Amino acid sequence: MAEEQTSRKRVAVLISGRGSNMAALAAAADDPAYPAAIALVVSNRPNAAGLAIARARGIETAVVDHTTHGKDRAAFERVLQEVLERHRIDLVCLGGFMRLFTPQFVALWEGRMLNIHPALLPSFKGLDTHAHALEAGVRIHGATVHFVVPEMDAGPIVIQAAVPVLDDDTPDSLAARVVGVEHRIYPLALRWLAEGRLRRVGGRCRVDGVPGAGAVLIHPQASPSSR
Numbered sequence: 001m002a003e004e005q006t007s008r009k010r011v012a013v014l015i016s017g018r019g020s021n022m023a024a025l026a027a028a029a030d031d032p033a034y035p036a037a038i039a040l041v042v043s044n045r046p047n048a049a050g051l052a053i054a055r056a057r058g059i060e061t062a063v064v065d066h067t068t069h070g071k072d073r074a075a076f077e078r079v080l081q082e083v084l085e086r087h088r089i090d091l092v093c094l095g096g097f098m099r100l101f102t103p104q105f106v107a108l109w110e111g112r113m114l115n116i117h118p119a120l121l122p123s124f125k126g127l128d129t130h131a132h133a134l135e136a137g138v139r140i141h142g143a144t145v146h147f148v149v150p151e152m153d154a155g156p157i158v159i160q161a162a163v164p165v166l167d168d169d170t171p172d173s174l175a176a177r178v179v180g181v182e183h184r185i186y187p188l189a190l191r192w193l194a195e196g197r198l199r200r201v202g203g204r205c206r207v208d209g210v211p212g213a214g215a216v217l218i219h220p221q222a223s224p225s226s227r
């Protein structure tokens with residue numbers, strides 16, 4: 001298999017729904033020079049739309065239905081871990097995976113599991129981030145890829161992307177703008193993790209050999225005459 005010949009990292013993407021971030025990662029991994037291969041897509045929901053997208057791409061899929069384990073998180077995670085081990089997974093990417101993990105499961109994947117969150121963390125943790133951003137009146141919103149730690153929507157931040165919040169935005173229009181940048185930053189973060197460029201220093205993450213951004217985002221943008 002291609003990933004074995006080139007020692008690409010074997011990645012599992014965990015989803016609960018649409019799977020557009022999974023598709024963005026899979027599209028990046030179509031490039032044989034990309035250092036990771038999407039070896040498996042796992043959903044905790046049997047009807048997640050992303051499963052069909054993965055299958056259409058020829059990616060192996062698995063369903064680990066959390067409802068069959070009731071409130072027993074550890075039992076759900078045992079089955080999930082077995083599936084990940086069976087597929088010899090090196091790295092895990094959460095892409096709209098709407099389950100919280102126990103600290104024990106997080107420890108198994110420490111430094112090897114990323115999540116994408118639709119806000120500029122540490123602002124707007126949890127659900128309904130776009131509605132909360134509109135309520136708060138922020139002018140700049142965005143998305144974050146971070147390492148997974150036991151605390152929800154925390155962990156060293158790998159990369160963030162910012163978008164303007166426009167006056168007539170709704171949660172849906174803002175979500176559409178944010179997900180557009182999610183699809184750009186998640187493949188970068190996974191590339192860097194697979195290449196071993198990410199160094200966690202305390203609560204922060206350094207990216208070796210990647211220059212910082214050369215631009216600033218000012219929104220609303222003042223015109224020269226209004227300075």
Ligand code: GAR
Pocket residue numbers: 015016017018019020021022050095096097098116117118126127179182
């Ligand atoms: C994405 O916007 C992702 O950031 C968010 O769910 C969406 C999944 O979309 N994740 C979370 O809210 C995690 N707390 P997708 O299934 O099309 O990738």
